[in-house]
Amino acid sequence: MQPKQSIAATDKDVKIVSLISVGKHPQSGRVRRADQDSRAVELGMKLLDTGDSTRGDSLVVLHAGDPKEPGLRGYAGMGLNSVRVLELDPAADAVAPLGEYLQQFAPDIVLTGVRAEGGESSGMVPYQLAEKLGWPIVPRVADIISVEAGVAEVLQALPRGQRRSLKIRLPFIASIDSAAQDARQSAYGPASRAMMDIEVVDSSTDQLRESWSEAPAKKRPKRLKVIKAKTAAERFKAATAKSQGEGGKVMQNESAAEQAQAIFDLLLEEGVLR
Amino acid sequence: MIFEWLHPFLIVTALVLMVIGAVRRVNLWRAGQSDQIDLIAGLMAMPGRYLHDLHDIVERDKYMSKTHAATGGGFVLSAVLIILVHLLGIDSQILAWALMASLALMFVGALFVFKRRLNPPSRISKGPWMRLPKSLLAFAGAFFVLTLPAAGVLPEGTGGVLLTLVLTGLIIWGMGELFFGMTWGGPMKHAFAGALHLAFHRRQDRFGAGRSTGLKPVDLSLAHEVGGVLGVAKPTDFKWNQLLGFDACVQCGKCEAVCPAFAAGQPLNPKKLIQDMVVGLAGGTDANYAGSAYPGKDVGNAKGGPNQIITEGLLDPETLWSCTTCRACVEECPMMIEHVDAIVDMRRYLTMEKGQTPNKGAEVLDNIIATDNPNGYAPASRTNWAADQNLPLMRDVKEAQVLFWVSDGAFDMRSQRILRAFVKLMKAANVDFAVLGDEELDCGDVARRLGDDATFQSLATRNLAVLSQYKFSKIVTTDPHAYHCLRNEYNDFGSDALNGVEVLHHTSFLNELVQxxxxxxxxxxxxxxxxxxxxxxxxxxxxxxxxxxxxxxxxxxxxxxxxxxxxxxxxxxxxxxxxxxxxxxxxxxxxxxxxxxxxxxxxxxxxxxxxxxxxxxxxxxxxxxxxxxxxxxxxxxxxxx
Missing domain, CATH: 3.40.50 (Rossmann fold)
Incomplete structure (x- = not known):
């Protein structure tokens, strides 16, 4: 049993923004609501559903792009009255206008998917936004358990169904993992009726991107797995046990400066920083 | 007889109350949505429909058809003659004898109704319905005695105060049931509502041995209107003649007896469903319902009103989703009520407005929307099953005598065996046929029955657009669901792609070949x-x-x-x-x-x-x-x- 979500009554009204993009069905390539983004909307709607009508919590579902895009209707059909759209050329860079909008709107929680289903699909948007806003980012969130006294308790999805519980001070950005709860059904009536709340914004064309050509991603060939396990118990262990990272060290008692130095050294060593 | 004025006065009172009740009842129906029905033509056709279409169904149960003919026929004739003899006071021995004969007929019929109610099968409703045969006997018996003086059998003024009182009591009871109760919601309501239901039936094509089984399309423009509702949320969202149809129910339970979901113990009973719709249109609770419950659910908890959401208090959505749309109930119903239409109408609201299609429903609908097949397979893999069959594609040949509609069976390995067998038979008979290949889409049957008419209409229009590009004189399919959609439900979308095309099930087509x-x-x-x-x-x-x-x-x-x-x-x-x-x-x-x-x-x-x-x-x-x-x-x- 998962614990029920709660936003504590003592907390001030919580403002949530779910960022949505236009998804692409993996089999047909047809436009749809993106899987992870719709989970982000679902989580936002669930957090709002506190059963306490005196609270003024709000959810804004935000898209940067073309407001006439039919893919957005899929989100609206989840029961949204409106979708806020920052109108810009879908090929333009969305990060700058999104960042400005969020800075002004000052939400407490921003929910996004891990990566888009089309376009660059680099998964960088949440990170770039976090950098711009100076907020922490929690990647691959499966659930938000509670928001209390300005601190959110978050469950992060780890491989093999494991979860890590984190406490994060508001405001923050969370990218929603595919392990989060399925999005509710999208219904045709509300989808057609929802308002597109349009705001025209300045955007700069993504010069680099213009020179790219897009092609469907190909699955990388998989390395053949040699099964070494001799018994069922070993196979079971191989399939379920948490893979233990090789090397590395746990630094718990050292000073923050020492810990930072160790991370810095590692990044240099791995060639992330030069 | 004493109190000469009393009985005419009672008759007038009962008739006036009946008219008031009728106006009230008609207003309940008129709260529904408008429907294009030729009222005059319907009323003119009504007696014929009663004598043929309805009677043909009742005739399957010989006992009941004879009983009903005697009781109902006797009553209608008696009612007319009672007005002539006792109200207008026409002094004619012939009329009086005719009245006695018709009352006798009604009395005999009522005796058989009574006999059947001695040990009633579980499917029929009890409660007020158990009272009905006695009321019929009271009515027929009392008026018979009352008519004896007019027929000259007894001298005028026979009988004392006691007899008059007893007769008066019986007449009040009888008329209370048969005149007053007819329009105020008693068991006899079925006669009043049933007659009008036959006249104004939503599927006029069903009469005269016709068939009308295709679902009616939803007006999708309602999706863009503020306050518009797709499907039926409240009883008043039904067409007015659907509401009228619910009121025609005689609670005979023939539907309940054949319903596969009821027999399987799923929470559906078509009879109770229709009665719940009556509760909804009139307002109130189901506490007075005296038939079998929905399996696993208690009677008495359902509450509804004309403007209340049906699935919030009146009906559990599970009841609606238990239906297999097999139409066994509709086929059996002697009042020709359309259960399946009502169920799908309410499903449409749940799916298209609430997004509450249960279990795998949402996933299947999403798949159909995204890939045009219910399992989410790549649309380009639709013809993979026929890789070794060398089937001519319509895209290449443009014209063929027979278009083989493959259906979604193309994705299922068991169904592929059927498809292969059929292809082999067509090849053996040298049939000139072709398939649409990847241009074919799901026919929309599942989406439509799950209440997603928007997706059905999208599939239908896109399929019709593809079909209109090619020439063929027959469509043959191995899937009866696709067959039904193509034959009966694709005509509502203003395409002439299927004009003059014969849609056939493969068994009909193969039978032609064999013959x-x-x-x-x-x-x-x-x-x-x-x-x-x-x-x-x-x-x-x-x-x-x-x-x-x-x-x-x-x-x-x-x-x-x-x-x-x-x-x-x-x-x-x-x-x-x-x-x-x-x-x-x-x-x-x-x-x-x-x-x-x-x-x-x-x-x-x-x-x-x-x-x-x-x-x-x-x-x-x-x-x-x-x-x-x-x-x-x-x-x-x-x-x-």
Whole structure:
């Protein structure tokens, strides 16, 4: 049993923004609501559903792009009255206008998917936004358990169904993992009726991107797995046990400066920083 | 007789109250949505419809048809004559004798109603309905005695105060039931509402031995209106003549007796559903309902009103999702009520407004929207099954005598065996045919039965656009659901792609080939065979004979099940029921297999891939399940050259 979500009554009204993009069905390539983004909307709607009508919590579902895009209707059909759209050329860079909008709107929680289903699909948007806003980012969130006294308790999805519980001070950005709860059904009536709340914004064309050509991603060939396990118990262990990272060290008692130095050294060593 | 003025006064009172009740009842119906019906033509046709269409259905139960003819006919005649003799006081011995004769007829009929109610089957409602035969006897008996003086049998003024009081009491009771109760909601309401229902029926094509089974399309422009509602949320969202239809119910429970979901212990009882709709249109609770409940649910908790959301208090959505849309209830209903229309109307609201299609419903609908097939396979893989079949594509040939509509069976390995068998038979008969290949889309049947009419309409218009590019004189399909959609439901979308095109089920088409001698068959020697009628082939399209003739042409003597032909029991696979999967106590497919087992058949012949899947899902040991095309292909006589 998962614990029920709660936003504590003592907390001030919580403002949530779910960022949505236009998804692409993996089999047909047809436009749809993106899987992870719709989970982000679902989580936002669930957090709002506190059963306490005196609270003024709000959810804004935000898209940067073309407001006439039919893919957005899929989100609206989840029961949204409106979708806020920052109108810009879908090929333009969305990060700058999104960042400005969020800075002004000052939400407490921003929910996004891990990566888009089309376009660059680099998964960088949440990170770039976090950098711009100076907020922490929690990647691959499966659930938000509670928001209390300005601190959110978050469950992060780890491989093999494991979860890590984190406490994060508001405001923050969370990218929603595919392990989060399925999005509710999208219904045709509300989808057609929802308002597109349009705001025209300045955007700069993504010069680099213009020179790219897009092609469907190909699955990388998989390395053949040699099964070494001799018994069922070993196979079971191989399939379920948490893979233990090789090397590395746990630094718990050292000073923050020492810990930072160790991370810095590692990044240099791995060639992330030069 | 004393108090000469009393009885005419009572008759007038009862008639006035009846008229007031009628106006009130009509206003309840008028709260529904408008529908294009020719009122005058309907009223003119009504007596004929009563005597033919309705009576033909009642006639299946000879006891009841004779009883009803005597009681109902006697009553109508008596009512007219009572007004002439006792109210207008026309002094004619002939009229009085005629009245006595008709009352006697009614009395005899009522005795048979009474006899039937002594030990009533569980399907019929009790409560006020148990009172009805006694009321009929009171009415007929009292007026008979009252008419004796007018007929000259007894001198005027016979009888004392006591007799007058007793007679008056009986007359008040009788008229209370038969005049007052007719429009104020008693059991006799069925006569008033039923007559008008026959006149203003939403499916006028059903009369005169016609057939009208295609669902009516939803006006999708409502989706863009503020305050618009897709489907039926509240009783007033039904068409007015649907509300009228609910009121016509006689609670005979014929629907309940044939409903596969009810028999499986799923929470659906078509009779209770219609009664709940009556509660909804009139307002109130179901506390007075005196028939079988929805299995697993108690009576008395349902509350509703004309402007209250039906699925919030009146009806559990599970009831709606239990229906397999097999139309067995509609076929049995002597009042020609349309249960399935009402159920799908309410499903439409749940799916298109609330987004509450249960279990796998949402996933299947999402798949259909994104990939045009219910399982989310790549649209470009639709023809993979026929990689070795060398099928001509319409895209290449543009024209063929027969268009073979493959259906979503293309994605299912079991159904592919049926498709291959059918292709082999067509090739053996040198049929000039072609397929649409990847241009074919899901026919929309499942989406529509799950209430997503928007997706159905999108699929239908896109399919029609593809079809309109090519020339063919026949469409043949092995899937009765696609057959039904193409034949009966694609006509509402303003396309002429199917004008002049004959839509055929493969059994009808194969039967033509065999009768023409294009297919030579060996005799079947595989033991006893029975045939299961698919709902969408039989009840929806009236094709009972072609599959049987095909089987007979292989020398098979069909061991018929008790429930076959128009009474065939559903396999449980229709209406998206396997997708919404509402729990019950038994599985419908298991019950159908028991029907098969009682015939002792070793093979059950089927004409539908959905039925094949459902029946083959029954645990072994059980008889083999084969599509007729598969049986035929095994008996195909090899020609020697």
């Amino acid at each position: 023409q001698g294009s297919l030579k068959l060996n005799n079947f020697t595989g033991g006893k065979v029975t045939y299961h009628d698919p709902c969408y082939l039989g009840r929806y399209n009236g094709e009972y004979e072609a599959p049987r003739e095909l089987l007979r042409s292989m020398g098979i003597e069909i061991a018929e099940m008790e429930r076959s032909g128009f009474r065939s029991r559903c396999c449980g696979g229709g209406g998206g029921a396997p997708i919404t999967d509402i729990p019950g106590e038994r599985r419908i497919a298991d019950m159908r297999m028991e029907d098969v087992n009682t015939t002792g058949a070793e093979l059950v012949a089927v004409g539908c891939q959905q039925c094949t899947a459902m029946l083959e899902g029954v645990v072994e040991p059980r008889p083999q399940v084969k599509d007729i095309a598969e049986i035929l292909v095994d008996q195909l006589a090899e020609e020697l050259h």
